[in-house]
Amino acid sequence: MKVPIVENVLKINDEMAAMNRRTLQDACVFTIDVIGAPGCGKTALIEATLAACRDDPTRFGVIVGDLATDRDATRLARQCQHVVQINTGKGCHLDANQVRQAVAQIELDAIDVLFIENVGNLICPVGFDLGQDVKVGVFCVAEGDDKAAKHPYLVQEADLLLLNKIDLLPHVPFDLEKLQADVERLNPGVDLLQVSVSDSGLEKWLPWLRDRIAAAISNRASIAQA
Amino acid sequence: MKVPIVENVLKINDEMAAMNRRTLQDACVFTIDVIGAPGCGKTALIEATLAACRDDPTRFGVIVGDLATDRDATRLARQCQHVVQINTGKGCHLDANQVRQAVAQIELDAIDVLFIENVGNLICPVGFDLGQDVKVGVFCVAEGDDKAAKHPYLVQEADLLLLNKIDLLPHVPFDLEKLQADVERLNPGVDLLQVSVSDSGLEKWLPWLRDRIAAAISNRASIAQA
Numbered sequence: 001m002k003v004p005i006v007e008n009v010l011k012i013n014d015e016m017a018a019m020n021r022r023t024l025q026d027a028c029v030f031t032i033d034v035i036g037a038p039g040c041g042k043t044a045l046i047e048a049t050l051a052a053c054r055d056d057p058t059r060f061g062v063i064v065g066d067l068a069t070d071r072d073a074t075r076l077a078r079q080c081q082h083v084v085q086i087n088t089g090k091g092c093h094l095d096a097n098q099v100r101q102a103v104a105q106i107e108l109d110a111i112d113v114l115f116i117e118n119v120g121n122l123i124c125p126v127g128f129d130l131g132q133d134v135k136v137g138v139f140c141v142a143e144g145d146d147k148a149a150k151h152p153y154l155v156q157e158a159d160l161l162l163l164n165k166i167d168l169l170p171h172v173p174f175d176l177e178k179l180q181a182d183v184e185r186l187n188p189g190v191d192l193l194q195v196s197v198s199d200s201g202l203e204k205w206l207p208w209l210r211d212r213i214a215a216a217i218s219n220r221a222s223i224a225q226a
Numbered sequence: 227m228k229v230p231i232v233e234n235v236l237k238i239n240d241e242m243a244a245m246n247r248r249t250l251q252d253a254c255v256f257t258i259d260v261i262g263a264p265g266c267g268k269t270a271l272i273e274a275t276l277a278a279c280r281d282d283p284t285r286f287g288v289i290v291g292d293l294a295t296d297r298d299a300t301r302l303a304r305q306c307q308h309v310v311q312i313n314t315g316k317g318c319h320l321d322a323n324q325v326r327q328a329v330a331q332i333e334l335d336a337i338d339v340l341f342i343e344n345v346g347n348l349i350c351p352v353g354f355d356l357g358q359d360v361k362v363g364v365f366c367v368a369e370g371d372d373k374a375a376k377h378p379y380l381v382q383e384a385d386l387l388l389l390n391k392i393d394l395l396p397h398v399p400f401d402l403e404k405l406q407a408d409v410e411r412l413n414p415g416v417d418l419l420q421v422s423v424s425d426s427g428l429e430k431w432l433p434w435l436r437d438r439i440a441a442a443i444s445n446r447a448s449i450a451q452a
Binding site for chain 2: 037038039040066067068069071090091092119120121122123124126127140142143144146147149150151152153165168171172
């Protein structure tokens with residue numbers, strides 16, 4: 001039996017991601033793909049970020065992926081008007097086509113920054129470009145200090161790494177220097193910022209985010225003028 | 227362009243898993259597939275179990291899956307003579323063929339119980355039969371109380387669920403009744419045992435394990451006599 005050759009799934013995804021990137025950049029939306037394990041605190045971190053930036057001029061949107069339930073979208077909708085939930089069923093990552101469909105449900109003129117909270121998984125989301133500007137990898141203290149070494153591809157691909165739930169450090173065995181050394185070996189120079197969802201826990205992450213947003217907006221403004 | 231049809235990956239996996247199951251059952255090895263998110267404490271739990279059962283007549287083997295490193299195998303080898311590490315590269319789950327190759331490296335006459343510690347991932351490992359007797363799903367308190375609802379397929383497939391790191395309960399927001407209600411709705415009657423790697427933290431899990439091991443061994447002995 002013969003069937004037509006199925007084109008490379010990743011190649012199709014890459015083409016779709018390039019379209020997303022163009023759509024989002026044309027609309028001057030800075031897009032952040034947030035990747036981390038189940039329960040590392042991705043939703044809580046985005047929630048706290050939205051709350052902390054409530055008085056900023058920046059307007060946020062969020063696309064959130066999960067196998068099932070709209071719990072994360074419901075949580076985030078309290079902080080943000082532009083939230084779309086993608087339920088992937090048994091799918092272990094978001095792909096560019098799902099993001100394309102979700103982006104179509106967002107009024108892009110009404111936002112400046114789009115968080116894409118990927119499905120909780122340290123592996124498969126790394127390989128699928130969504131059209132984001134940056135990838136932020138999230139580890140958490142409760143997961144143990146070996147996660148960078150065990151998930152080298154995420155570390156290598158990330159533009160920024162966050163170590164969340166830093167407030168749990170006194171309660172779990174964790175060698176911070178070991179994690180830092182693994183990160184530095186895998187992606188020299190990448191920032192690994194310690195965070196938690198308390199107010200003081202965001203004080204390293206928020207300046208990084210605001211700098212990146214300002215740079216992206218000014219860069220696009222100068223391109224538009226040229 | 228035409229290519230020969232590629233057979234269903236899951237069908238091939240199921241056939242291979244059936245072979246593994248026969249091999250392991252013929253050798254009277256009771257096999258447990260341990261599935262949980264990165265950092266939920268799978269390795270620590272197996273480590274503590276091996277230590278607690280040191281004086282039992284039961285002899286253990288462990289196959290452990292990770293993208294990279296042999297850190298888990300090194301840890302487990304301190305407690306157990308029969309440990310095989312599988313590095314999956316970018317692979318997000320173990321498959322039956324990988325387990326077949328790992329089983330071939332273990333002297334099956336020398337063990338009674340085989341733990342298969344799957345790659346840290348709540349999604350993809352659920353769909354791949356490895357030839358195990360039972361699947362044990364591991365959540366942990368630090369992940370939050372919504373993980374059963376968000377990962378319904380693991381809950382539905384599990385023969386037992388463990389809630390690990392119960393000692394962190396005072397330090398994180400967690401509604402135990404909410405998790406219990408989600409589990410009961412998705413898989414009525416399945417046990418959800420609270421555990422931690424302290425000595426008292428295993429007192430619900432060890433009797434479950436010892437009962438199952440005894441039942442499996444007596445069941446196989448009676449089949450052999452028949």
